[in-house]
Amino acid sequence: MARIAPGNTPKFAYILLVIIASLFLYLDIQYKTFTPTKNLFNSGLLTSNLLVKSIIFNPIGNIYNVTRSKIDLVNTNTSLLNELELSRIENFLILNKDELFKNQNGLLSFIKSSSIKNSYELAKISSFDTNLYKCCDSHRLFLFNNTKPFQNGGTVINSQGILGQIASSNKRVSEVILLSDINHSIPIKSNEFFCNASGTGRPKVIECRYDKSLWPEYLSEGESFYTSGLGGVFPEGIYIGSVTYINTNNESEIILEIESKADPLIQNHVMVIYPDDFK
Amino acid sequence: MTLNNLIKILVSILIGVYLDSRINFYASDYYLSFTLGFLIFCFWAFSLPNNLYALSSFCIGLIIDLILGCPFGLNALLLTISSYLIHSYRYSFRIFSFLQITIFFALLSSFYLGFINLFMNTANFSYLLIMFSFLLNGLTWIFIYLLMNNLKKRFYRQ
Numbered sequence: 001m002a003r004i005a006p007g008n009t010p011k012f013a014y015i016l017l018v019i020i021a022s023l024f025l026y027l028d029i030q031y032k033t034f035t036p037t038k039n040l041f042n043s044g045l046l047t048s049n050l051l052v053k054s055i056i057f058n059p060i061g062n063i064y065n066v067t068r069s070k071i072d073l074v075n076t077n078t079s080l081l082n083e084l085e086l087s088r089i090e091n092f093l094i095l096n097k098d099e100l101f102k103n104q105n106g107l108l109s110f111i112k113s114s115s116i117k118n119s120y121e122l123a124k125i126s127s128f129d130t131n132l133y134k135c136c137d138s139h140r141l142f143l144f145n146n147t148k149p150f151q152n153g154g155t156v157i158n159s160q161g162i163l164g165q166i167a168s169s170n171k172r173v174s175e176v177i178l179l180s181d182i183n184h185s186i187p188i189k190s191n192e193f194f195c196n197a198s199g200t201g202r203p204k205v206i207e208c209r210y211d212k213s214l215w216p217e218y219l220s221e222g223e224s225f226y227t228s229g230l231g232g233v234f235p236e237g238i239y240i241g242s243v244t245y246i247n248t249n250n251e252s253e254i255i256l257e258i259e260s261k262a263d264p265l266i267q268n269h270v271m272v273i274y275p276d277d278f279k
Numbered sequence: 280m281t282l283n284n285l286i287k288i289l290v291s292i293l294i295g296v297y298l299d300s301r302i303n304f305y306a307s308d309y310y311l312s313f314t315l316g317f318l319i320f321c322f323w324a325f326s327l328p329n330n331l332y333a334l335s336s337f338c339i340g341l342i343i344d345l346i347l348g349c350p351f352g353l354n355a356l357l358l359t360i361s362s363y364l365i366h367s368y369r370y371s372f373r374i375f376s377f378l379q380i381t382i383f384f385a386l387l388s389s390f391y392l393g394f395i396n397l398f399m400n401t402a403n404f405s406y407l408l409i410m411f412s413f414l415l416n417g418l419t420w421i422f423i424y425l426l427m428n429n430l431k432k433r434f435y436r437q
């Protein structure tokens with residue numbers, strides 16, 4: 001077995017930097033001290049990405065398309081795809097208008113009125129770290145702001161259902177915390193059963209923990225869950241998903257695993273909606 | 280070390296980190312996780328023991344933290360500690376066989392992965408992932424060693 005050979009490794013510098021790094025780590029985890037720095041860096045990165053794309057890659061791509069005389073076709077195709085995505089979201093909104101809007105006039109009055117943009121906004125996803133989404137507890141995505149930053153707490157949906165809510169915004173982008181993020185919690189219900197479902201850190205999976213003695217009725221796999229509207233952030237009655245697994249290993253506590261229907265990986269556009277009593 | 284060389288090292292590590300994020304999206308379904316960026320860093324610390332010291336490791340770690348959105352200081356801490364370990368053993372490596380060196384770096388990358396998961400994936404921490412990744416990163420180290428040695432000869436000038 002080889003022993004550590006004597007060398008001239010400067011221990012002091014290492015010890016000092018390990019202490020500094022630990023301090024950074026503690027401050028970031030405990031007080032989120034470096035979150036503005038990270039957001040600033042992210043937005044700078046996104047802006048430079050966009051600039052590089054629009055200045056270098058897009059013109060090169062366009063030259064290729066021009067030589068093939070297909071540029072119009074490509075543009076039309078892209079805009080049609082975007083329109084299709086938006087119409088899917090709008091379809092979802094129309095289908096769920098009774099649940100999403102407490103106003104009895106429904107969605108049509110919102111569309112006709114000029115204040116439509118205040119009730120919901122369409123947004124494009126600016127970045128989504130899919131690796132982090134699959135590997136880790138933190139499930140966040142970023143949206144490009146429209147004319148102004150999205151309001152914190154706004155519900156983010158795609159054509160399949162609720163994805164999450166706006167957690168923070170800066171001038172350029174808004175951060176969305178997804179339902180499956182370990183720090184997220186959403187009040188949901190199934191018939192008479194109410195609970196606060198928290199994220200598990202696994203893609204699309206949220207879980208409800210409850211005391212068996214408080215709710216003796218049996219809930220089965222496949223049971224559908226909807227938003228309860230409690231808390232006033234999420235609109236009431238939106239389908240969230242169904243129970244995929246019931247963990248009864250713990251004697252006092254039951255854990256329901258619910259797979260969310262909405263998949264954040266399928267679309268580049270989402271919609272941010274604000275309940276009537278939100279503003 | 281010249282700034283030019285530091286940039287080359289940084290770029291190679293960032294390419295590794297980028298590839299990690301692309302590959303791990305699919306690999307994580309099979310309880311596997313690559314640490315290409317970390318192994319490339321280890322390669323540089325291993326092959327240039329007199330150049331890649333504490334401060335450069337710390338700075339590279341901070342840059343990775345910023346890019347990956349990890350808790351700030353996590354990669355800086357782990358890379359600094361790894362750099363210290365590699366430097367402590369730099370004379371011992373001379374009498375190690377290639378297999379021993381491979382096992383050393385596979386273990387080191389497993390510790391790295393374990394700590395990253397401890398901070399970023401607490402709820403779903405998986406020992407299976409760490410064990411499978413130990414084997415995977417051992418094999419990856421062989422590939423990285425051969426590839427980076429080649430690239431080093433071609434691009435790195437003292």
